[in-house]
Amino acid sequence: MTHPVLQVEDLRVIHPGPVTALDGLSFELAAGQVLGLVGESGSGKSAAALALLGLHRGTRTQVEGGVLLHRDDRPVLDLNRASDAELRTVRGRELAMVFQEPLTSLDPYRRIGTQIATAYRLHTGASRADARLRTAEVLDRVGIDPKRARDYPHQFSGGMRQRVLIAMALALRPRVLVADEPTTALDVTVQAQILRLLDELREETGMALVLVSHDVGVVGGLADEVVVLRQGRAVERGATARLLGRPEHPYTRALLQAVPRLDAPLPERDAPRADDVLVETEGLGVDFGSVRALRGVDLTVRRGETLGVVGESGSGKSTLGRTLVRLQDPTGGSVRFEGQDLASWRGRELRRRRHELQMVFQDPTSSLNPRRLIGDSVAEPLRVHGGRDEAKLRAEAVGLLERVGLDAAHADRYPHQLSGGQRQRAAIARALILRPKLVVCDEPVSALDVTTQAQVVSLLRELREEFELTLVFIAHDLAVVRSVSDRVAVMREGEVVETLSAAELTSPRHEYTRALLDAVPRLDAVGVN
Amino acid sequence: MIRFLLRRLLGAAAVLLALAALTYLLFYAMPGDPAQLACGKGCTAPQLAQVRHALGTDQPLVQQFWTFLTTLVAGHGFSTGPSTVWCSAPCLGYSYQSNEAVTQMLLDRLPVDVSLALGAAALWLLLGIGTGLYAALKPGRWRDRITNTVILTLGSTPVFVMALLLLMGACVWLQILPFPNYVPITEDPAQWAQNLLLPWLAIALVSAAGYTRLTRAGVLETLNQDHIRTLRAYGYPERRIVLRHAVRGALPTVVTVAAMDIGMVLAGAVFTETMFGLPGLGKLAVESASTVDLPVVCGITLLAGALIVVANTVADLLHAALDPRVRI
Numbered sequence: 001m002t003h004p005v006l007q008v009e010d011l012r013v014i015h016p017g018p019v020t021a022l023d024g025l026s027f028e029l030a031a032g033q034v035l036g037l038v039g040e041s042g043s044g045k046s047a048a049a050l051a052l053l054g055l056h057r058g059t060r061t062q063v064e065g066g067v068l069l070h071r072d073d074r075p076v077l078d079l080n081r082a083s084d085a086e087l088r089t090v091r092g093r094e095l096a097m098v099f100q101e102p103l104t105s106l107d108p109y110r111r112i113g114t115q116i117a118t119a120y121r122l123h124t125g126a127s128r129a130d131a132r133l134r135t136a137e138v139l140d141r142v143g144i145d146p147k148r149a150r151d152y153p154h155q156f157s158g159g160m161r162q163r164v165l166i167a168m169a170l171a172l173r174p175r176v177l178v179a180d181e182p183t184t185a186l187d188v189t190v191q192a193q194i195l196r197l198l199d200e201l202r203e204e205t206g207m208a209l210v211l212v213s214h215d216v217g218v219v220g221g222l223a224d225e226v227v228v229l230r231q232g233r234a235v236e237r238g239a240t241a242r243l244l245g246r247p248e249h250p251y252t253r254a255l256l257q258a259v260p261r262l263d264a265p266l267p268e269r270d271a272p273r274a275d276d277v278l279v280e281t282e283g284l285g286v287d288f289g290s291v292r293a294l295r296g297v298d299l300t301v302r303r304g305e306t307l308g309v310v311g312e313s314g315s316g317k318s319t320l321g322r323t324l325v326r327l328q329d330p331t332g333g334s335v336r337f338e339g340q341d342l343a344s345w346r347g348r349e350l351r352r353r354r355h356e357l358q359m360v361f362q363d364p365t366s367s368l369n370p371r372r373l374i375g376d377s378v379a380e381p382l383r384v385h386g387g388r389d390e391a392k393l394r395a396e397a398v399g400l401l402e403r404v405g406l407d408a409a410h411a412d413r414y415p416h417q418l419s420g421g422q423r424q425r426a427a428i429a430r431a432l433i434l435r436p437k438l439v440v441c442d443e444p445v446s447a448l449d450v451t452t453q454a455q456v457v458s459l460l461r462e463l464r465e466e467f468e469l470t471l472v473f474i475a476h477d478l479a480v481v482r483s484v485s486d487r488v489a490v491m492r493e494g495e496v497v498e499t500l501s502a503a504e505l506t507s508p509r510h511e512y513t514r515a516l517l518d519a520v521p522r523l524d525a526v527g528v529n
Numbered sequence: 530m531i532r533f534l535l536r537r538l539l540g541a542a543a544v545l546l547a548l549a550a551l552t553y554l555l556f557y558a559m560p561g562d563p564a565q566l567a568c569g570k571g572c573t574a575p576q577l578a579q580v581r582h583a584l585g586t587d588q589p590l591v592q593q594f595w596t597f598l599t600t601l602v603a604g605h606g607f608s609t610g611p612s613t614v615w616c617s618a619p620c621l622g623y624s625y626q627s628n629e630a631v632t633q634m635l636l637d638r639l640p641v642d643v644s645l646a647l648g649a650a651a652l653w654l655l656l657g658i659g660t661g662l663y664a665a666l667k668p669g670r671w672r673d674r675i676t677n678t679v680i681l682t683l684g685s686t687p688v689f690v691m692a693l694l695l696l697m698g699a700c701v702w703l704q705i706l707p708f709p710n711y712v713p714i715t716e717d718p719a720q721w722a723q724n725l726l727l728p729w730l731a732i733a734l735v736s737a738a739g740y741t742r743l744t745r746a747g748v749l750e751t752l753n754q755d756h757i758r759t760l761r762a763y764g765y766p767e768r769r770i771v772l773r774h775a776v777r778g779a780l781p782t783v784v785t786v787a788a789m790d791i792g793m794v795l796a797g798a799v800f801t802e803t804m805f806g807l808p809g810l811g812k813l814a815v816e817s818a819s820t821v822d823l824p825v826v827c828g829i830t831l832l833a834g835a836l837i838v839v840a841n842t843v844a845d846l847l848h849a850a851l852d853p854r855v856r857i
Contacts, residue, residue: 089764090764097759099758122763
């Protein structure tokens with residue numbers, strides 16, 4: 001092994017409580033090497049990433065063990081014991097970090113060029129002019145027009161902002177880059193671009209990379225070595241191909257199995273009758289000012305079927321979903337539900353039938369009222385529709401919570417006391433309590449990690465049989481969509497480019513679908529069968 | 530931007546029109562005859578009728594209001610017995626009680642309130658932002674708590690009590706300042722500042738509390754945001770993070786509220802003016818209301834309304850200038 005640049009010894013992170021988030025992580029990282037840290041939420045991977053830059057300082061979290069920075073094969077600084085001033089000189093300069101939330105990780109009040117240049121000048125003492133040159137250079141390198149240095153963060157998309165953050169890191173030529181879930185908030189095509197960029201930069205600059213993710217697929221394509229974390233402990237580690245190809249620990253195996261795969265066998269299921277149409281859209285258009293979110297969408301949803309909707313962010317998926325449940329009025333065309341134009345539902349008719357259309361949202365943290373008990377939130381729709389008998393309402397809410405895999409005790413908790421997966425289960429229970437005919441799920445699992453994702457998906461599969469639901473399942477993850485859907489509609493720029501059956505998804509006719517498929521990180525490419 | 534200003538201008542016109550109508554209605558419905566008051570005791574019936582005619586109060590309400598509006602945009606001549614005084618637009622009417630055009634009366638007093646508002650605002654911003662930052666640097670510690678207690682105590686003191694305490698302290702016990710006596714800035718800037726120091730302090734000490742809390746909360750909230758973590762990860766010194774970046778997050782709110790508060794003081798600080806004997810709008814408002822000098826009261830109400838509308842517009846413009854995400 002070549003000289004390490006970073007050596008981590010028995011790293012422990014203890015949150016106040018005390019809760020041990022990370023319990024003894026050790027690794028060595030050489031120049032140009034990529035280490036993958038994989039685990040579910042709560043496995044301690046983010047706690048580890050933050051500890052590498054000493055970012056727990058100033059919080060009530062305790063960090064033990066050593067994070068040794070090497071130069072010329074000698075440890076020169078233990079970040080965990082360094083003074084604040086010493087730590088500041090290496091942050092950014094030697095170790096840089098890219099975060100999970102590109103949307104919020106940049107200062108909204110400053111131009112992106114200024115942000116990059118300031119970080120650069122802070123460590124190099126370069127003149128303003130030199131810093132501006134370097135900023136233009138790195139922006140260009142990450143694929144952003146240097147002219148846009150004068151723009152503010154909100155003028156960029158999520159993927160572009162992540163590029164800006166990478167450029168900021170790149171400017172100082174750090175020896176180690178820590179990327180904490182760098183692509184989780186981005187859709188597949190952008191994810192593939194960012195991962196490719198990181199790999200190229202590693203090659204060019206020889207920096208070492210610590211790649212943290214819940215998605216084995218993301219890590220698998222890039223990492224030389226993978227450490228699997230579970231409840232703060234490294235349960236398995238090894239060369240990527242070996243670890244993913246022949247996992248030894250049952251947990252690693254479970255993690256791999258949970259990853260939705262495009263080559264997984266499709267569950268057998270009777271296709272819904274093609275002539276029994278529940279929802280039909282005709283030339284559906286939605287304009288927001290000059291932005292055309294939907295442009296003439298013709299789509300049918302058959303009774304009892306699950307229609308998947310895929311596409312990049314901004315393709316109009318969510319607008320379509322909202323329009324189908326009449327949360328958004330079309331500016332053109334129509335939505336017909338059981339043969340009736342949804343726009344014709346007004347006043348009392350709308351109130352009476354609203355419950356037939358329900359929606360499950362992406363982020364259960366913000367779609368459940370944080371100040372209400374779960375049980376109350378789930379029973380709320382009944383109350384809105386005239387339920388008065390509190391004991392009966394509660395019984396019904398508890399019954400549904402039990403049906404989605406929670407229990408009566410959860411009814412008396414607040415959303416923040418539940419995990420992400422449990423919150424999404426509660427949100428599903430709330431959508432189902434009125435026995436809807438159509439449920440639109442808008443990215444219901446993309447905020448969850450792979451294992452939880454698999455559980456929620458299989459729950460939806462069971463529920464749709466039991467409640468005779470028709471589902472519209474919106475997601476950017478093609479493998480997840482394929483695993484639940486009967487048919488899949490592919491959207492781009494407000495239009496449906498093609499609709500195909502789940503089985504046909506992997507051999508699409510349209511080139512755009514092909515491009516989406518190619519962007520999915522492939523486990524089989526790294527030796528996983 | 531232009532559209533925003535136009536929209537605001539139209540909105541302001543509507544607000545001011547409604548305000549004028551309401552004030553008129555209120556005074557019309559009030560007991561007491563302005564003509565009787567103007568004419569004085571021992572006024573004969575024909576004299577009273579003459580005064581009524583001169584005042585225009587013999588006209589129906591709508592007619593009176595219309596005259597008021599046309600006077601505002603076109604000016605009007607007012608007969609003062611032997612001669613006629615021409616009041617040019619924007620004419621807010623003529624006060625027969627002080628024999629002066631209302632517009633002139635207001636213009637004479639406005640500089641007092643402008644001096645009062647700007648000086649006080651500078652002080653309260655300095656105090657509020659300073660203490661807010663001081664408290665935010667070590668939240669929950671003793672200095673945070675002490676700042677909070679002191680500022681809250683000051684903030685919950687009525688301004689006239691504060692004024693009294695300051696007057697007693699500075700002018701009676703310590704005798705470091707003479708009793709304030711307003712001097713225009715055009716006459717002697719040093720005297721102007723010296724005489725306004727206590728009024729400024731009185732308003733600032735009471736108003737600073739809100740700014741302390743806004744700054745403290747804003748800074749603490751910003752410090753918890755992701756982009757601050759990015760700065761830390763790039764080795765920015767903590768002082769710089771707080772003083773430049775976290776304050777930046779609190780600034781838009783602070784500035785917006787300040788612009789509106791300044792508007793309020795401009796429109797007349799009754800208590801402060803009364804306590805310190807400042808010849809400002811607030812004092813004039815109280816005097817004219819008690820003597821039922823309708824044109825003056827109406828004029829002050831409209832000016833105050835206009836100032837507050839302007840302050841609100843300025844607040845919005847400042848907010849947009851400070852936060853690149855806000856577009857108007």
